[in-house]
Amino acid sequence: MKGGSLLILFVIFFAAARAQFTYGFKGGLNSSAESVGSSDYSTSERIGFNGGVFAAHPVAGAFAARAELFYSAEGTREKYKPTGATGEIKRGFLRLPLLVQYRIGSGIYVETGPQVGLLLSSKEDFDGVVMNIKQYYSAANLGWCFGAGARLDELLKGSGVNVRYAPGLTRLNKEAIAGKSLTSSVWSVGLFYTLGDR
DSSP: OOHHHHHHHHHHHHHHHHHSSEEEEEEEEEEEEEEOOOTTEEEEOEEEEEEEEEEEEEEETTEEEEEEEEEEEEEEEEEETTTTEEEEEEEEEEEEEEEEEEEEETTEEEEEEEEEEEEEEEEEEETTEEEEOGGGBOSEEEEEEEEEEEEOTTTSTTEEEEEEEEEBSSOSBSSOBTTBOOEEEEEEEEEEEEEOOO
8 A cells, every 4th residue: 555545544543543432552472474385385483563553442232343553573484495494584564453342341352353464564584685575475465363351450550461363364475485375374462551441
């Protein structure tokens, strides 16, 4: 997406935040990995970080809706078996999940929903050689989120912790790699701070 489209997303998000009951900030760590689906490659997890903003409001009963906008550092560690070359793929995404939450009680909730990812950067570092490879990957991708969290108001009013798993639904690469599609998955854990509780 072009810069103007991203600006529109920000405006819509913050306009929604003002109209809802709660909004706030979030941040945490990622454990991401990518799968090529080819026996020529082996991959393992890469640790990154995420941080951004969210807005939420109750829908009906124990259900609530939540939208987020955050930066996510992802990628994978990779080995090309035929040559033994090892390296790391580093990607930066702007993530926009649209979630439905169900409050179980005592501040605990579960959540699920789709997630759009806009690719901001993509680099590979193999044996110390760094290359920009963004042009070989799709500008946007789609995933799905499954998560759970809990409010920690007893420690600090408005604070909470969240854990989430987000597998990719669409491939990352524009063209096949070893005849295969490249897919991703991300585990994340983090803290959030809610403003505007009523």
